[in-house]
Amino acid sequence: MNAKKTRNGNRTATRKAAPARAYHHGDLRSALVSAAAALLERDGAEALSFRAVARAANVSQAAPYNHFAGREELLATVAEQGFRALEAAQIAAAERAGTGVSRVISLGMDYIAFAIAHPQLYRLMFGVGVANWCAYPAVAEAKHRAFEPTRAVLADYLGAATPSATREAAAHAGWGLVHGLAMLRLDGSVADRAGSDDLEREAAAIELFAASLGRMGSAP
Amino acid sequence: MNAKKTRNGNRTATRKAAPARAYHHGDLRSALVSAAAALLERDGAEALSFRAVARAANVSQAAPYNHFAGREELLATVAEQGFRALEAAQIAAAERAGTGVSRVISLGMDYIAFAIAHPQLYRLMFGVGVANWCAYPAVAEAKHRAFEPTRAVLADYLGAATPSATREAAAHAGWGLVHGLAMLRLDGSVADRAGSDDLEREAAAIELFAASLGRMGSAP
């Protein structure tokens, strides 16, 4: 009913080390993804045109259709890569951080820092992009994995004695909290008439959340 | 350097009651905004074309330029209207609800209910649309006003004895929490392999937040 279907298949190089110029172009697709990510952070998602990406990769308008079904799939791929980067950052933060409350706060602040460091990418991952990432299972899975560190750290923080349902709710609340704080800041909603642009408010909010959460365990 | 500038100016009808067909069309602009809102909820923000809105209003492609500087300004107007609707809903919820924790929970659940009732509108308000609503002061102000009920209810809940900084942090955290929960649900991130699609998780998270927040006041 449609056509094309992006028939590529294997990758994994041509067995030789890394000449980086195997087929016609070398390996487009990743070149396209890189170019798209660069253009995204420069101009925003709505201005990211398929043709502009092709141009940035020194390739003609229709070439990307050999690697992506369309603009939407390219955006999805960039978003997926973003979720993987977020997951890596969260894992690193969880390992680096100390214990107890400070670990929770550290993870949350790192989440917000990621969003601020890559605002357009973060906006693509949540909100812009496609109405619902459910259409792209790879993206949905990457997103789910990026959430795991938060879930694990919060569960560890609450302790095994806490009922599983409460731990689930806490994880949900924790993700919602940091995600909401990040979005609000990216939107410019927290305009800070005075200075204090150093995530003071976010730190206070997360600390408040973590502290009161902790107090819950000791006093059922 | 540009042009046009949307020279309209007064509105307020022609002094006669409400014939609803004063000038050439009647009153376009609100017809356009209505049409845009309808198309938005049907097809999503990215598919909302200026020309389609003009078509839906039975008017020719360039007519809207007499009322809006461009597509972006139309989207901004729809978003502003959305924030006003959200504000009204929040005020109503705050008045309707009881007292104490239940009032906080009720307000939060109502916020999420609004987002679920108008998913595309909510996505336009936060995230899609323009990279930063700061360019449209009217939108920024409407957004700020929509946040007031949450701030007031949380401040009242915590009591006057709570330090102002803590109240601010709690309000920030509260908005971030409900906003984050709403976004996560709209994204389809909470896919609920079993049933339980009735905002159980969100209710639990908000309850957890409110309860532990309340416990904080009584035990400094």
Added chain:
DNA sequence: CATTCATGTTGACAGTGTTAATATTCGTGC
């Protein structure tokens, strides 16, 4: 009635996503 100015229309331009038809190369079997 004539003028004026806000409003609506037509036509055009550049740019976009997408597809079909075509050309080029790569890997591989003979």
Added chain:
DNA sequence: GCACGAATATTAACACTGTCAACATGAATG
């Protein structure tokens, strides 16, 4: 070595979009 099929890139075209300039229309007011 060389022809062949598959993978990849290019060109040309279509419908659509946002935006603007030039023109037409009509309401209100002198």
